[in-house]
Amino acid sequence: MIQIGQKIPSSTLSQLTAEGMTNHNTDELFANKRVVLFAVPGAFTPTCSEAHLPGYVVLADEIKAAGVDMIACVSVNDAFVMQAWGAAQNAEAIAMLGDGDGSFTKALGLDMDTANFGGIRSQRYAMVIENGVVTTLNVEEPKKFEVSNAESILTALK
Structure with a gap:
């Protein structure tokens, strides 16, 4: 498992926006930025839809005010599912990234x-x-939701 102090591995994440599909190289996506990246087991699943993503939607302005350039959500789903889930959750301030093949x-x-x-x-x-x-x-x-929520990350940023 990746550890604190290690570089994010080079990979590709997809994002569907109003401008169309973009395949982001992670080396470029995370370069020269401070990013909060959170991951969920699946779009439209209960904890992810009822608590995890909504927490970041509510606290997005505060997180960005703490010096964050981008908030991104990633899941092993395709970009179409991630875009639809983001739209359903009013997650305009969050980059919804698909890791389709994991x-x-x-x-x-x-x-x-x-x-x-x-x-x-x-x-x-x-x-x-x-x-x-x-x-x-x-x-x-496993089966917990205590340390990856928006409140915990906001505390870590301060």
């Missing part, structure tokens, strides 16, 4: 196999990335 999640070492529930998914986590390097990493224990 390669980014696997490269981080934060993948999990949910078997017939959904296959390979991401563990629930949040991290702060500064110029491509992880400076904060909060990984949830």
Whole structure:
């Protein structure tokens, strides 16, 4: 698993916006920025839709005021699903990134196999990335939602 002080692995994440589909290289996406990246096991799933993403939507302005250039949500879903979920959650301030094949999640070492529930998914986590390097990493224990929420990250940023 990736650790604090390590560089984010080079990978590709997709994003669908009003301008169309963009395939972001993570080296470029996280370069020269302070980014909050949080991951969910799946778009439209209960905890993700009822608490995790909404918390970042509500606190987006405060997080950005703490010196964050970008807030991004990633899931092992395609960019179309991530865009639709973001629209349904009023997440305009959050970059909704798809890791369709799970390669980014696997490269981080934060993948999990949910078997017939959904296959390979991401563990629930949040991290702060500064110029491509992880400076904060909060990984949830299985079936928990305590350290990757927006409030915890906002506290870590102050």
